[in-house]
Amino acid sequence: QVQLVESGGGVVQPGRSLRLSCAASGFTFSSYPMHWVRQAPGKGLEWVALISYDGNSKHYTDSVKGRFTLSRDNSNNTLYLQMNSLRTDDTAVYYCARVWLMAATDWGQGTLVTVSS
Amino acid sequence: QSALTQPPSASGSPGQSVTISCTGTSSDVGGYKYVSWYQQHPGKAPKLMIYEVSKRPSGVPDRFSGSKSGNTASLTVSGLQAEDEADYYCSSYAGSNKYVFGTGTKVTVL
Numbered sequence: 001q002v003q004l005v006e007s008g009g010g011v012v013q014p015g016r017s018l019r020l021s022c023a024a025s026g027f028t029f030s031s032y033p034m035h036w037v038r039q040a041p042g043k044g045l046e047w048v049a050l051i052s053y054d055g056n057s058k059h060y061t062d063s064v065k066g067r068f069t070l071s072r073d074n075s076n077n078t079l080y081l082q083m084n085s086l087r088t089d090d091t092a093v094y095y096c097a098r099v100w101l102m103a104a105t106d107w108g109q110g111t112l113v114t115v116s117s
Numbered sequence: 118q119s120a121l122t123q124p125p126s127a128s129g130s131p132g133q134s135v136t137i138s139c140t141g142t143s144s145d146v147g148g149y150k151y152v153s154w155y156q157q158h159p160g161k162a163p164k165l166m167i168y169e170v171s172k173r174p175s176g177v178p179d180r181f182s183g184s185k186s187g188n189t190a191s192l193t194v195s196g197l198q199a200e201d202e203a204d205y206y207c208s209s210y211a212g213s214n215k216y217v218f219g220t221g222t223k224v225t226v227l
Contacts, residue, residue: 035216037163044120044221045155045163045206050214059214061118095162102151102210103168110162 002026002106004096009111012086022079022096022108030054030074033099036081038092039110046092049081050099064090086115118211121146121219128225129197137222139190139207145217147188151210154183154192158203166205167192194224202226 008020022034036048050059051070058070069082079096093112097104122140129135139146139154146152152170155163165174167183170190180195190209194201207219 037218045157045208045218046120047208047216047218050216057214061215101168102149103153103165104155104163104208105165105168105174107162107164 002098004098004106004108006094006096006108006111009094009113011114011116013117014086014088014115016086017082017084018086018113020081020083020094020096020111020113022081024077024079024096024098027098027106029072029077034072034079035097035099035104036070036079037095037097037104037107038090039095040089040092043092048094051079083113086113088115091115118145118215118217121207121209121217123205123207123219123222125220126223126225128227129194130227131197131199133197134193134195135197135224136191136193137205137207137224139192139209139219141188141190141209141217143188145209145211146185146190146207148212149210150185152183152185152190153208154181154190155206155208156201156203157206163206197226199226 003025005023055072067085071080093110095110098106154167157163170185171183
């Protein structure tokens, strides 16, 4: 069955960097676009970024553009989110999700990123 | 882009129906057939319930249905059950490979 496992979250100071990973299994990873979606504590879902199946097309919400970078390694079935210049309002649980028919069909369990001094 | 607007809460007794609205603009909900709905229980990851406005993924009960009129999409849960108590989020494609989520609705089964 489809499995997505995020890792790399933790506590980081404002202005520092963190890289999240999402290990995929149970499906042909290289055939699907992937989302990152985040949820601040006690808040709603926020779409963060989308990467095409081959990694050649990447799209970001305005608040992370220029600070976050998406990438994927289709040979190792892994999705990455490099987060630089982190701000306190980036504090959230970050989910990766498989995209099919323009919907997020499968989600990981999420990884918590806390930006705090 | 701004979040889609959902009512903060909705409720119903077991067996009743509840409908949640999701209001956007002609640039998102009104402009595309790509509206989806997600259910999220506390401390859990979201789960896809509806895609392409009204289609149900395999395994989702037919008690869940979706529709759209103009810039407003709706999710209806018929025959409410205790396990339907959760947060529900709509989402829409917003053009240029961007997406937007709704503000979320907490459904309570009385």
